[in-house]
Amino acid sequence: MKNAANRQEGILKRISDSDAFIGLLFVTPFVALWIVWFFIPLIESFLRSFQDANFITLETASFIGLDNYFTLFEDRDFFRAITNSLLLVAVAVPVQTLMALLFAMALNREIPGKGFFRTLYFLPYVTSPIAVATVFMILFTQGNFFSVLMSYLGFPDTTWTANLTLALPFVMILYVWQQVGFFMVIYLAGLQGIPRELYEACQVDGANALQKFLNVTVPVLRPVTSFVVTVGIIYAFQIFDQVAAISRYGQLGSPAGRTSTLISYFIQVGIREMEIGLGSASIVVFFLLILGVTMIQRRLLKERDA
């Protein structure tokens, strides 16, 4: 009996002292919350996507197989939302990545007021997207500052959010302006981790600034770039606040659906029209799209590394 008690005490002590146990204990709250707030809703969404389900009459939801998916792929608005989302990602991500890197490189030097500029560039990221959108809408109204400024670059002096061609570029400008600061900070951390000796070695070999950038900075920052691009893609697919702000009091995605994204499509169909079955199907497609694009992107970067 005493031996059994001693053995039990020994086992418990070994368990409580083990690194694995301590580690598991630390991640448990996160995993639990992840399961409750992400995994279970994900499964439920997936199951709902096969149902004719409306929020008002959820209790009478019925299984309809792939009908929701067929409805989606016959919906012109859904294709427009996908196209707009892909365009946003294709344009916003490279632009914000490049701008973030250039700003980070500029701020990595010893310049006067470096701290001030770092704060300035990061400030848009911590500002409310709705507030930013409201101000930008005024600035991009016909006759106002940015609309006139852009007219010198060949754009018409018009209200961008009311122009069917310029509304989506307006969203891109708004979004990139807000996100650049965040990715700049990430690049800054990456730049500060590059050993000076690499640049000195290049200097000795007679490399100019561009050669140093291409042969030292870019390769060493590849993991950071991979992270920035991956996260940038995921964030860009989830653009909604800016779209909601410019569609205020009107149809989401206005004007005429030109700023509709996958998220706004889901909000319109799944929430405002309460067709949660169809909305869930759109979210499943959205999830697969992000997954696909991210996997392709990571594979491309991995091949380049190899």
Next chain:
Amino acid sequence: MRTKTGIKIFITVLALILGLLLTGCAREAAPEQEPAQEPTPVQEPAVEEPTPVTIRVGLWGSEEELNASLENAQGADSMFPGLTVEIQPFPSSEDFWSNLPAQIAAKTAPDIVKLTNEGAFEFIEKGLFVPIDNYVADAGLDLGTFAQSAKDIWTVDENLYGIPKSVMPAMFIINQDMWDEAGLGEPPTTWDEVREAARTLTQGDTKGIIINLHEFHLTNWILTFGGGWGNGRTINSDANVQALETIIEFYDEGLAITPKQAGFGWDGEVFANLRGAMSTGGWWYKGYLATAAPDINATFIPMPMGTTRGSTSHSDAYVVLKDAVDRVSAVKAAYWLTRDEALESIMERVGINPAKPALASKFYEVNPEFAAIEAMVPYSKDFGYPADTRNFNLLLVQAMEEKILGGTDITVREILDSIQEEFN
């Protein structure tokens, strides 16, 4: 061995935490039923304390209306012992409709909602709101003081769905200072006169008229040409085509502006910022301008005629949501919020015409700015949207935005024919 035991402990702890979390997320337990009591052999009958019940009311509106509603909600137990009315304000109707599905799923939706008749038909058809005739009878409420026309707006298939709060025609609003400065004389009575005035009023950054490409405004235009959506049956009528073509003409001539073109969300903001001299609209302009632009001198007149008199009839009512826990108390709360004292307060502070004839006569004395609108009451009609209202609104507004903002070649006839096809 150590790893296996660690995993077992991990799974146990995880299960415990999940259980705690799910318990915390569960809906509130239903109040415990009091056990049935044996009748006590006393000479005087026991006086039962009314069961306290709180009814949540979802509503949105101008700051003035919200403040008035918060005050009006108090003291409900003086009429209905045990009843507490709690106002849940929403910033806008968009916020309400966006949040409602999650609230329904979480069982935290309001019990009653103050709603306009615009778009309500869809949700009555879908079963979100319940008919209240039986609950009104159970509560012993007398709705005889409410205007029959207001009750008719909220009656579908002979069932009443709301206790009406107000009924008011849509109207036309003019910036009187701009009008006088332009030397324009009497206010317009027809769209032709509006067009003439708009030519004079369009100067600099200001356009003569704001035409919001929103279904409310488009519907008012078509009603002034003898048209109507006919709940989806008459979408592509000749009168509707004529009305929307008239709108296009205003834009083609450079006399009109949409809120989007002005960088704003709705027509009231454009009006308040002096970017438009005239607009279609409603009583909410009074409360909004009182806070947003108190210096603007706005004149409210009947909707101009196209080929006939017409406008939408806007009626707010308190409707009971299907998930309301206590529907009888819900209608009592609605009745409390539409008592004479409450409606008088709203009438004075916000400018809404109460849905009670006895008070309506006082309305125009207290709100002389709306005196001219009284003549429109017999001509104003319900919106007549199809049952799939949101889809209809989306198609209509998108098509009009494509036409006006995008300059497409598609004709109004083609637009309405294609929408009619969707609803046949």
